[in-house]
Structure formats: structure tokens, C-alpha cells
């Protein structure tokens with residue numbers, strides 16, 4: 077059985093392993109023991125704290141395979157992307173350069189340094205053991221965070237954001253970095269990615285160019301990478317777009333990977349999530365039903381599993397004793413459930429466009 081729960085100190089070796097195997101390596105999950113230890117401590121503080129509004133809390137979750145007795149994935153929510161230090165992105169802008177005298181009018185695309193995403197809650201630092209890629213475990217790990225946010229809305233912002241790793245070519249080079257950042261940092265993309273994770277980010281403000289970049293002056297390869305995700309993250313991005321997130325004007329500073337945003341009340345998981353009292357029946361007596369994410373309501377002992385969305389005629393969610401045990405719920409207690417399947421993008425209209433975000 078797979079379960080998502082808050083990270084514990086004993087998970088450190090697993091986090092180190094997951095940080096080391098993420099492709100590409102993630103700034104938000106550096107393979108650095110001290111940083112990971114801090115992350116665990118910080119997460120425990122966030123889950124234990126009394127919080128009335130989003131701040132500097134980082135909530136880190138792990139995915140545990142109970143049969144194997146192994147932690148096989150991790151993911152984090154930062155309550156406010158730029159709580160202590162600003163969260164940096166490039167914002168795509170259009171300028172009109174016109175001259176009546178010469179009878180020219182050109183739309184000019186630029187990228188401007190922005191801190192706008194700082195206010196959003198950030199879903200980040202997801203790494204999953206390769207054996208589970210493309211399975212429901214991956215959806216569970218990615219979306220259990222939404223089940224948590226749905227229960228504790230006061231702890232998070234109305235807008236959720238996610239930054240996807242940007243496009244790297246077959247040699248693992250970032251064409252955007254090579255055309256932009258490299259001129260200022262004189263460092264390789266992977267080196268800078270690691271440094272941004274283990275050091276304070278103030279070096280970004282100090283060294284990155286302060287003026288907007290004109291796209292026309294970048295290499296064609298760099299231009300083509302703007303808003304394009306890393307090939308290994310295509311499926312993940314598609315899933316989050318189906319969830320109701322939208323591509324925004326923002327892209328990553330280093331590799332131009334896409335930043336997506338979602339107004340939380342418009343996301344499928346929030347719209348579909350419902351509370352049900354629990355009824356416990358032996359696994360073989362469970363009616364057939366579609367899979368759902370099912371979460372308990374125990375902040376520091378949060379648990380989220382995939383179970384059948386089997387409802388009794390009176391609206392109770394019928395759980396096996398094993399699932400009830402992992403969730404730590406008795407008969408009659410309430411759990412939050414949401415279908416694992418997402419509406420296909422053509423039938424789901426979130427009812428707003430990127431302009432409003």
C-alpha cells in the first residue's frame with residue numbers, strides 16, 4: 077500500500093537518495109545532507125505550528141511503499157514562494173516600438189525580472205523513484221498536497237504555483253542558460269542550479285542582469301526553450317494542466333522552464349473533494365468503484381492513500397480495515413475524498429484565462 081505522510085527525521089537517507097536521482101537535479105531539493113536535515117526540521121515545525129496565514133512554512137511530504145517498507149518519493153509545499161527571499165522569475169512582456177516618421181511598428185518581446193510569484197504557494201521539490209513513474213503513485217504524490225491544502229486553506233495562498241524544470245538538449249545543456257545566465261555567472265547550468273539550492277539566493281539579485289532581455293537578441297535555441305518543459309516532465313505538466321492550472325507569463329530565470337498557476341478554488345481536486353463519514357468493511361466485501369485519493373484530517377499525522385471511492389447509499393465511504401488503519405480513522409470519523417481521475421482537458425473549462433492571474 078502507498079501512503080503520503082509528513083517527512084520524519086528517519087527519512088533523511090531516503091531524501092538524499094531521491095535528491096540525487098531527480099532528473100534534472102532540483103534547486104529546491106539539493107543533494108546536500110545538511111540542507112535536507114534542515115528541511116526535515118523545518119517541515120516538522122510547520123506541521124506542528126499554529127498558523128493563521130501563509131508565511132515561511134515548508135511542508136515536506138514523503139510517499140511510502142508500506143509493503144517494501146521504503147520511502148520512494150517526496151514533494152514539498154512552500155506556503156509562500158517568496159516569504160524570506162523574493163521568488164525570482166522572468167515575466168514575458170510585449171512592448172510596442174513604433175516610429176511614425178519611419179512608418180514602422182514592431183511588437184517586441186522581452187523578459188523582465190519579476191517577484192510577482194512570491195505571494196503564491198509553491199508546489200515544488202518533487203522526486204519519485206523511477207520504478208513508480210507513470211503510475212497512480214505519481215499522481216498521489218503530486219496531488220496529495222492539494223488534499224492537504226484543501227483541509228488547511230488558512231495556511232496557504234489563494235493562488236498556487238509550480239515551476240517545471242526547463243528544456244535541456246540531448247547533451248544535458250540548457251540553451252537558455254547558455255544564451256543568458258552563463259554570460260553573467262560564468263558557470264555551468266548544473267553548477268548554478270546546485271548553488272541556488274544550497275546557498276542564499278541573494279547572488280541572483282546581485283549577478284543576474286537587471287534590465288529586460290530582448291528576445292530578438294537571444295539565440296534561436298534559447299528563444300525556442302522559453303516556456304518549454306524538460307522532456308521528462310511533459311506528463312507531469314499535462315496532469316497539472318488537466319487539474320486546472322494554467323500556463324502563466326512567468327518562466328524560470330535559469331532555464332526558462334514554464335511556471336504554471338492555479339486559483340485554488342478552480343482546481344479539480346478542490347472542486348471535487350468531499351467529506352464522508354467512514355464505514356469499515358473487509359476488503360473482499362468492498363463494492364467496485366473508481367479510485368480516489370482519501371485523506372485523514374490530522375494535521376501532523378496527515379495521511380493520504382489511494383482507495384476505491386465506494387460510497388454506501390447513505391454517503392459513507394467504505395474503507396478496508398487496512399486503509400482505515402493507515403489513515404488512523406475509526407468508523408464514523410470523516411475523511412476527505414477526491415477522484416483520482418482528472419477531467420480530460422476538453423471537457424474541463426476552468427472558466428478563466430491567464431490574464432486574470
Ligand SMILES: NC(=[NH2+])NCCC[C@H](N)C(=O)O
Pocket residue numbers: 103162163164165239268269272277328329330331
Ligand atoms: N532553475 C533554477 N534553479 N531556477 C532557480 C531560479 C530561482 C527560483 N525561481 C527561486 O527564486 O527560487
